[in-house]
Amino acid sequence: MTEMNKQWILVRRPEGAVKRSDMELRESPVRPLEAGETLVKMLYLAMDPATRGWMAPGGGYTEPLPLGGPVMGVTIGRVVESRNPQMKPGTVVAGVGHWAKYMIAGERQISPVRCGNLGVLSPMDTSHGFDLPMYLHAMGTSGGTGWYGLMEVAGMKAGDKVLVSGAAGSVGSLVTQMARLKGAAKVVGIAGGPAKCAEAVRDYGCDVCIDYKATDDIAAAIAKEFPDGIDVYFDNVGGEILDAAMGNLAKWARIAVCGMISQYNALEAPPGPRNMWNLLVKTARIEGFLVSDYFGTPACEAAYREIGDWIRDGRMVAKVDVRDDFDNVPDVFNQLFSGGNDGRLVVKVPD
């Protein structure tokens, strides 16, 4: 078969927010497969802040994306042709793939099936029976990230008072609900704007949501909600809000650093938290984590069983915002940072 491919190629490393001119949409025929290769038709692309990090010259947690190559992110695709004996046409795969209609995956870009989606494409367990985009959200990296960070990294226990930033975002909206379902004594979200804050309380189980855009003194707002301090802070944003949270810790507090969305587009590293001293005073812990470290573990299987049950029983709300707008991916991507999405932002790749 000779199909035309359309690929988003990284042509320039972004400075600040991603610009349209940092990428080019290129068409070219799909070349024939060589031995060991697999042709994957991409189906869904998750818009993930991590991709912004991968575009940077270095300092991310993977090698930077090469200039002149396709942009990559967490994706779902379907094998359409295979010269890899391990991969059969029709198999649905998930993992780090191209922002493109088609991707040719070499042997090393395909891994055996395992829980979670690692840095390569692997056959996906769709036995829970959800629509495919859900496997990019609660049943995929967002859910796994939230569960792992809250339960394993922060070690949340029933009775803990929990703060979650990015509380209306893809990971945050699941974490607030997990905290509630796991018996948190209080769940406070932080989000930007009245609509997102209302959603965090109405749909995502927050007792209270602090609208940071309408708050002059975020530290005071946090202190008001946590007069005895925060036990667990699930940090999606870094920067000033992390600092404010660090100023309001309870003894033995745990901070799980999931993301630092405030820093992805920053041109230089901002000053760090002034409240480091509090780590000592409160014998507190800050720990960064990457969901990939948890893939393939028994805890991963347990997490998706539990999350799957919560969603099926209607106890967890997991919104997916699917856009049929492949030709405008850079603009869709930037909505992550401007807050234009409602739930996990996913781009459907045209047939």
Add this chain to the structure above:
Amino acid sequence: MTEMNKQWILVRRPEGAVKRSDMELRESPVRPLEAGETLVKMLYLAMDPATRGWMAPGGGYTEPLPLGGPVMGVTIGRVVESRNPQMKPGTVVAGVGHWAKYMIAGERQISPVRCGNLGVLSPMDTSHGFDLPMYLHAMGTSGGTGWYGLMEVAGMKAGDKVLVSGAAGSVGSLVTQMARLKGAAKVVGIAGGPAKCAEAVRDYGCDVCIDYKATDDIAAAIAKEFPDGIDVYFDNVGGEILDAAMGNLAKWARIAVCGMISQYNALEAPPGPRNMWNLLVKTARIEGFLVSDYFGTPACEAAYREIGDWIRDGRMVAKVDVRDDFDNVPDVFNQLFSGGNDGRLVVKVPD
């Protein structure tokens, strides 16, 4: 008995370094004991950076020292008179006590014997047979702090590459040796000045010592010693050196925050580390701790058995710098920050 007491009274909260005028040496007769009280003759006062924190208006890990009351620190004393049935004259006690010749301890300021010295005076286990000042150093809070931070908080394992700041200081000089004795693959110290650095290598088991006073780019100096990153950083200083260490972490690095001596005298909180992002990239952990949380635990007993053996066998060097200079305690105290001491700085209280 009526003895004259001499007490160092806190009369002003210091701004920046402690000044002579922030304290007054007052003489007054020791009042008669009331029921439940114990009269303790103070023998040795450990000069501890923590005391500087306790003098501040708030934000320390204990209530601030009251103005008009005696300055306090970690001390050793001997019971000379008792109206507390639990306490017998002659008993040696250690814990938080007054910078004074005598101290009257109420029932709540005396605790049952337990491993380590808590926030109150408790009878001390002197069965290891060292001179008393050693119980303010390797066999006391310095040793316990180092062991707890390195082994329990940072979870150091054989083969780890370890960085220790304040490497010629009372805690740091013990930590570098513990790391070596526990099988670290590399031990790098940071200290101020060639004499201290030479000492860290000669006496305290460092492979290399970085003299931060002679180094323009501390991050580059650390990077040179740890091309594959730091596994464990035992932080005694905070500030810029913490930031530089955070920029040079290995995957799964652990930072134990023991002290932030760079910040004790700061008039305002300095900017925090710019390298917070690295926590995520390296899935690293920073954790603050207080040695008091570890007192009375089985690990505490084990630590002092091990430390005691190391000292007796000559495998650990534990220097105590005893000064017979009670009338000049504020000046002696400030040497902690200017680096004028050689080993754990202890003031002997006159008879």
